[in-house]
Amino acid sequence: MNERVLIVDDEPNIIELVSLYLKNEGYEVLFAENGEEALDLFFANPPDILILDIMLPDIDGLEILRKIRKESQVPVIMLTAKESEVDKVVGLELGADDYLTKPFSPRELAARVRAVLRRSRAFEQNTCDVIETPGLRIDPMRRTVEIKGAKKGKKSVNLTATEFDLLYFFASNPGIVLTRERLLERVWGYDWACDTRTVDVYVRHLREKIGDDAQNPRFIETVRGVGYRFKWGENA
Amino acid sequence: MLKTLRSRVIVSYFAVVLVSLILAGIVFVFFLARYTVQREKEEFSAQTLAVSEQVRRVVEFIDRREPYNQERPLGFLGTDVILLRGILIASSRIVGAELLVCSETGRIIARTPRLPFRERLSGVVIDPEFLQSGKVMVTEKSLDNGGGEYLIAAALLEAQSNEKYFVVAVKPIKELGSPLGRLLIYLFAAGLISTGLSMALGIYLSGMLSRPIRTVARAARKMASGDFDQRVEVTGFSESRELARDFNLMAERVKTAYERQRGFAANVSHEIRTPLTSIRGFAQSLLDGVSTSEEEKKRALEVIESESARLERVLKDILLLSQIDAGELATNRRVFEVSDLLCRMEVIYGGIAEAKGVEMIIKTPDPPIKVNSDPDRIERIIGNLVDNAIKYTPEGGTVTFSATSSDRGVCISMKDTGPGIPRDRMEQIFGRFYRGEENRDEGFHGAGLGLAISKELAETLGCILTVESAEGEGAEFTLIIPLKDVVVND
Ligand SMILES: Nc1ncnc2c1ncn2[C@@H]1O[C@H](COP(=O)(O)OP(=O)(O)OP(=O)(O)O)[C@@H](O)[C@H]1O
Ligand SMILES: [Mg+2]
Numbered sequence: 001m002n003e004r005v006l007i008v009d010d011e012p013n014i015i016e017l018v019s020l021y022l023k024n025e026g027y028e029v030l031f032a033e034n035g036e037e038a039l040d041l042f043f044a045n046p047p048d049i050l051i052l053d054i055m056l057p058d059i060d061g062l063e064i065l066r067k068i069r070k071e072s073q074v075p076v077i078m079l080t081a082k083e084s085e086v087d088k089v090v091g092l093e094l095g096a097d098d099y100l101t102k103p104f105s106p107r108e109l110a111a112r113v114r115a116v117l118r119r120s121r122a123f124e125q126n127t128c129d130v131i132e133t134p135g136l137r138i139d140p141m142r143r144t145v146e147i148k149g150a151k152k153g154k155k156s157v158n159l160t161a162t163e164f165d166l167l168y169f170f171a172s173n174p175g176i177v178l179t180r181e182r183l184l185e186r187v188w189g190y191d192w193a194c195d196t197r198t199v200d201v202y203v204r205h206l207r208e209k210i211g212d213d214a215q216n217p218r219f220i221e222t223v224r225g226v227g228y229r230f231k232w233g234e235n236a
Numbered sequence: 237m238l239k240t241l242r243s244r245v246i247v248s249y250f251a252v253v254l255v256s257l258i259l260a261g262i263v264f265v266f267f268l269a270r271y272t273v274q275r276e277k278e279e280f281s282a283q284t285l286a287v288s289e290q291v292r293r294v295v296e297f298i299d300r301r302e303p304y305n306q307e308r309p310l311g312f313l314g315t316d317v318i319l320l321r322g323i324l325i326a327s328s329r330i331v332g333a334e335l336l337v338c339s340e341t342g343r344i345i346a347r348t349p350r351l352p353f354r355e356r357l358s359g360v361v362i363d364p365e366f367l368q369s370g371k372v373m374v375t376e377k378s379l380d381n382g383g384g385e386y387l388i389a390a391a392l393l394e395a396q397s398n399e400k401y402f403v404v405a406v407k408p409i410k411e412l413g414s415p416l417g418r419l420l421i422y423l424f425a426a427g428l429i430s431t432g433l434s435m436a437l438g439i440y441l442s443g444m445l446s447r448p449i450r451t452v453a454r455a456a457r458k459m460a461s462g463d464f465d466q467r468v469e470v471t472g473f474s475e476s477r478e479l480a481r482d483f484n485l486m487a488e489r490v491k492t493a494y495e496r497q498r499g500f501a502a503n504v505s506h507e508i509r510t511p512l513t514s515i516r517g518f519a520q521s522l523l524d525g526v527s528t529s530e531e532e533k534k535r536a537l538e539v540i541e542s543e544s545a546r547l548e549r550v551l552k553d554i555l556l557l558s559q560i561d562a563g564e565l566a567t568n569r570r571v572f573e574v575s576d577l578l579c580r581m582e583v584i585y586g587g588i589a590e591a592k593g594v595e596m597i598i599k600t601p602d603p604p605i606k607v608n609s610d611p612d613r614i615e616r617i618i619g620n621l622v623d624n625a626i627k628y629t630p631e632g633g634t635v636t637f638s639a640t641s642s643d644r645g646v647c648i649s650m651k652d653t654g655p656g657i658p659r660d661r662m663e664q665i666f667g668r669f670y671r672g673e674e675n676r677d678e679g680f681h682g683a684g685l686g687l688a689i690s691k692e693l694a695e696t697l698g699c700i701l702t703v704e705s706a707e708g709e710g711a712e713f714t715l716i717i718p719l720k721d722v723v724v725n726d
Contacts, residue, residue: 011510013539017517024526055506057673081506081513103513105520 003117006047007031008038008064009079010056018051021106022113035059042068049117051109052096053079065096073161075116079104086201095160098188098198115189119165131171133232135218136210138171140164147210162187163206170220174232177223203228241449242442249438250431257427265420272416280407281372281389283331287324288391288403291337294323295393320346333407337393340400351406352386362402367392376409385409448476452483464491503669507550507683511543518543553685557668560692567610567697571723574607574639574646575600577615581637585622593631599638605646606723613693614648614715617701620686621650621713627682629654629710645719651712657705665703666691690715 005027009015012033019029030045032038035058042050050068054061065076078096080086086099097116100109128140137146137154143164147155159167165187170178180196188198203220206212212219221229238244298316324335328348336347342357367373367390374389386406393401448471455466466487470480518536521527527536559565578598589596625635633653640647657665657672664670671684694701698718705711 011514013514013543014510014517016539017514017521020521020526020532081509082502083505084502102509103516106517106526107520107524 002026002028003048004028004030004045005049005051005113006038006042006045007051008033008035008056008061009051009053010034011053014053017106018109021110025110025114027113033057035061035064038064039067043071046072047074049113050074050076051079051113052076054085055081075120075161077109077112077116095162097160097162111190112188119187119189120161128168131168133171133174136167136171138164138168140168145210157209159206159209162202163209166202166206167210170228170230174230177226177229179227183227199227241446242439245442245445246435246438249434249441253431253434257430261423261427264423265416268419269416277374277387280331280333280387280405281374281391283333284389284403284405285372285391287327287331287335287405288393290327291320291323291403292393294320317346321348324348328405331405331407333389333405336404336406338402338404340402345401353406357404362390362404367402444472448472448479452479455483455487459487459490464494500668504554507554507669508547511547511550514543515540515547550683550685553683553689556689557685557692560696565693565696567613569608569610571606571608572611574605574648577611577618577648578637578639580615581618581622584619585626589626589635592626594626594629595634596626597634597636599636601639601641601646603725605639605641606725607646607717608721608723609697609699609717613697614699614717617690617693617699617715618648618650620690621715624686625650625652625654625711625713628652633710641722642716643719644716646717646722647714648717649712649714651710653710656707656709656711657703658707662703662705666701 005022007015007018007022007029008031009018010033015031015033019031022029030041030047032041035056038052038056039059052061052065056064061078065078068074068076075097078099079102080099081102083101086101097119098112100112130140131138135148137148139145143159143161145157145159145164145167147157149155166183169183169187180199183199184190184196204214207214207217207220210219214222217231219231221231223229238247298319320337324337324346325348328335334348334351336351336353336357337345338357339345340362344353344356347353363373372389372391374387377386377388385408387409388407389405390402391404393403448468451468455468459466464487467484468480470477470484472480518527518539522533522536527533556565578600582596582598586596622635622637629635629652635653636649636651638649638651640649661672665672666687667684668688669684670688671682691701694715698721700716700718701713702716703711703713
């Protein structure tokens with residue numbers, strides 16, 4: 001059975017372009033040019049992945065994502081033409097799994113669709129162990145993260161799927177320097193060179209959520225010019 | 237050192253208080269000194285008189301015991317002189333001065349021991365006539381023996397003798413005005429307290445003066461670092477209120493200008509990125525071999541072509557707007573006929589209207605009207621209006637295009653039978669990048685710059701662009717070229 005993709009964008013040319021590529025890869029493509037249509041279509045024919053433009057004539061793309069997230073955990077790739085919207089996309093509570101800024105290469109979009117789908121399939125099959133460090137408790141089954149404070153207090157934080165995967169991968173490889181390329185490959189599932197800035201954006205948001213300071217990190221340390229490293233011990 | 241407003245105010249307060257205190261002190265001390273010396277002199281003479289009275293009584297008492305004798309002038313015995321001296325010594329304590337009794341010639345008969353004179357009262361002229369009436373003569377005299385200046389008071393000592401005797405009191409002048417010293421201490425203390433108070437007042441007042449300036453300065457600093465939400469509280473004295481109000485007004489303006497600028501940049505980038513995505517994507521599809529059939533290849537090239545054209549149009553529009561913003565737009569005025577313009581519109585847009593199935597009616601003015609304006613700009617303004625009218629009028633509708641003379645000038649109007657414009661959007665449609673939502677998904681790929689350009693161009697030419705419409709009943713846009721630009725034919 002072919003996987004179904006729903007594309008929502010108000011530009012018919014872009015829909016045409018993206019569906020050209022996705023159909024070529026063997027996906028079943030549905031599309032909508034406005035928010036209303038998109039929601040109807042989504043609930044009538046639930047897709048396996050959603051490609052969503054932020055700027056739509058009627059309903060804001062983020063609003064659509066919020067509505068959909070109430071019902072479903074379907075993977076979502078957001079499209080945006082405004083650099084300033086990137087933070088909104090990534091920072092969203094039940095955020096997008098990935099994003100692309102226009103102009104994007106349709107080839108890259110197709111590759112990301114593939115990767116995101118592979119990732120969500122992998123997650124469904126995986127049974128991973130709970131990781132417990134002096135500062136964190138990461139439960140992949142329940143997808144919860146607890147931060148252990150200095151005063152024995154515990155605080156659970158909400159992470160998006162990508163943020164969770166990123167943190168879990170970090171915690172599974174403590175003390176090892178992880179390059180951006182390696183992270184893209186293992187967390188995002190990209191097996192080709194693409195923009196590594198995505199990693200930095202997600203790491204920044206992850207740090208913010210788990211209360212980590214980039215200058216004086218407790219968990220994720222920046223290794224200048226190379227990548228990142230996860231610190232296991234509290235005061236290591 | 238005196239760089240801050242605060243320190244300046246404090247120091248100037250201090251200086252003012254100090255100067256006025258010193259002035260008041262000088263005047264006060266001067267008059268007070270004169271007054272107390274006067275008072276003391278009077279008291280001194282009164283006391284001298286009292287002492288002389290006392291001495292007289294003693295002498296009378298002695299005289300009664302020992303009748304007057306030529307041999308014993310004044311009736312003073314050796315022992316009586318001792319008695320007299322005793323009286324003088326006792327009295328001198330009360331008067332606070334040295335005392336003596338002397339004859340008219342200045343010969344001293346009795347004296348207190350610390351008196352600066354020995355044998356005679358030299359250099360002091362005593363006028364018996366003056367003293368006769370019971371008065372006291374007060375003179376100031378400086379003695380050569382280094383004792384300094386003295387105040388000398390003399391009173392007549394009455395006796396039944398032809399020789400006259402006097403009681404004389406001598407007091408160093410520097411002992412005069414001694415209570416002034418204590419007063420000066422009080423004065424000094426008062427001065428200290430008042431300067432202290434003035435400092436405190438200065439600190440308070442300077443704080444009051446500098447606080448609004450400092451809050452505004454702080455807010456301005458934050459604004460400079462990019463926080464445009466800074467507002468200051470309108471409080472305090474009227475100038476500070478004015479400062480705060482004006483600052484807030486400025487902050488508001490800066491914020492809207494900044495936001496408009498940012499919104500504009502974001503919209504520009506959106507309008508450029510969107511066609512770029514299609515161009516790049518379809519080009520890639522040709523390279524990747526995703527578009528394989530002849531039909532698909534042709535389609536890709538068509539999209540690339542049309543999106544390039546769209547990109548070009550957006551860029552031109554943005555360039556034009558930025559020229560208007562910078563005030564760099566050159567206008568090229570000349571006299572032309574309005575009906576020529578209408579005919580050009582028919583040539584350009586007639587085909588498009590026909591293709592869409594919209595009837596286009598043109599009413600040329602009779603008699604012809606000539607105006608002095610920039611024909612290219614006017615054509616651009618009108619062109620945008622015609623483009624909209626055809627674009628938003630559904631198949632089977634009519635677009636009426638006319639020019640008439642009125643008392644306000646030449647009205648070029650564009651009336652359509654399209655969906656019209658809701659009342660609450662009448663203003664918005666002239667905004668940059670504003671596009672009606674309902675039109676967007678019907679395949680009109682405008683950037684929303686058409687009406688903004690028309691409106692702003694009209695303003696630079698001194699024309700007025702208005703719209704009248706009721707929802708569902710079509711819209712009528714009217715460009716009014718002012719009377720002063722209308723050329724009257726003779
Ligand atoms: N004649 C009209 N009838 C109904 N609506 C109109 C008419 N003219 C303009 N509008 C509304 O005003 C909006 C702004 O018009 P404007 O010409 O500025 O932008 P556009 O036509 O969408 O794009 P562009 O002119 O840049 O290609 C339009 O999107 C439309 O909703
Ligand atoms: Mg237009």
